[in-house]
């Protein structure tokens with residue numbers, strides 16, 4: 001388990017993290033989400049003792065990371081896949097890490113196989129693609145068989161097969177009862193992998209929630225209905241306390257009644273339905289809505305394509 005309480009980190013005039021508290025439990029994949037520059041990497045560095053908080057504290061399984069004598073046995077982390085001496089082979093990089101943490105040499109071969117790098121073990125890391133470097137970083141994190149794993153943007157640079165592989169790996173690590181904490185600025189990625197979410201914006205907690213609860217709390221769920229007798233159906237539904245709005249394409253947008261209730265009301269009146277589709281806000285939409293005000297870097301909308309000049 002990771003527990004952060006009131007974390008604050010300032011860099012000169014930038015307050016990167018402002019009073020952040022959250023818990024990452026064992027046995028689950030927890031996604032750490034926030035727009036660019038919201039303080040995810042800074043928080044992860046504080047968890048690993050690479051940055052000292054200006055206030056607050058963070059513990060890993062009850063102790064600060066720096067309190068562990070053989071940290072790779074406690075926490076495996078991938079923060080920056082390229083932070084590896086380029087002249088070393090993958091094997092020697094891991095062998096050196098294993099030696100310095102009292103980990104048997106046999107683990108090196110095991111983790112290289114686990115991440116699919118066995119055939120590249122003797123290649124220099126400097127020649128690795130980003131995806132291979134990510135896999136090597138994951139191998140290093142797994143080396144000490146730690147109960148807590150942290151990954152900063154782990155799917156960066158991975159091809160679709162690699163992305164599917166890492167999702168499966170993270171789920172199986174959590175299934176073994178480990179604490180798995182991974183950051184991303186993409187909600188779509190988390191929807192496939194995470195059980196829980198810690199969402200931050202501008203260094204502050206926006207919400208800490210289960211993925212299912214996060215979706216259910218989206219207030220914008222409605223049912224889209226198309227009916228040959230729109231006015232009559234609108235009157236029937238309004239009479240039952242539902243709210244009905246007309247969409248630009250003529251369909252009805254109904255809130256305050258379930259699809260089953262709408263279907264039943266139409267059947268009783270003998271009204272034919274052409275469409276009856278419950279609409280749920282996607283995780284991505286809900287996340288964008290929540291973080292809109294906490295996003296520092298907005299792109300402008302692309303300009304509409306201009307019509308070709310008449311000749």
Ligand SMILES: Nc1ncnc2c1ncn2[C@@H]1O[C@H](COP(=O)(O)OP(=O)(O)OP(=O)(O)O)[C@@H](O)[C@H]1O
Nearest residue numbers: 011014016034035036037038039040041042043185
């Ligand atoms: N070493 C540093 N010196 C000065 N400012 C820093 C430093 N590290 C981070 N910051 C600032 O702190 C804020 C949070 O940055 P951080 O890298 O933690 O965000 P992030 O959520 O990981 O972003 P991204 O998704 O883009 O990786 C940003 O404004 C960043 O510019």
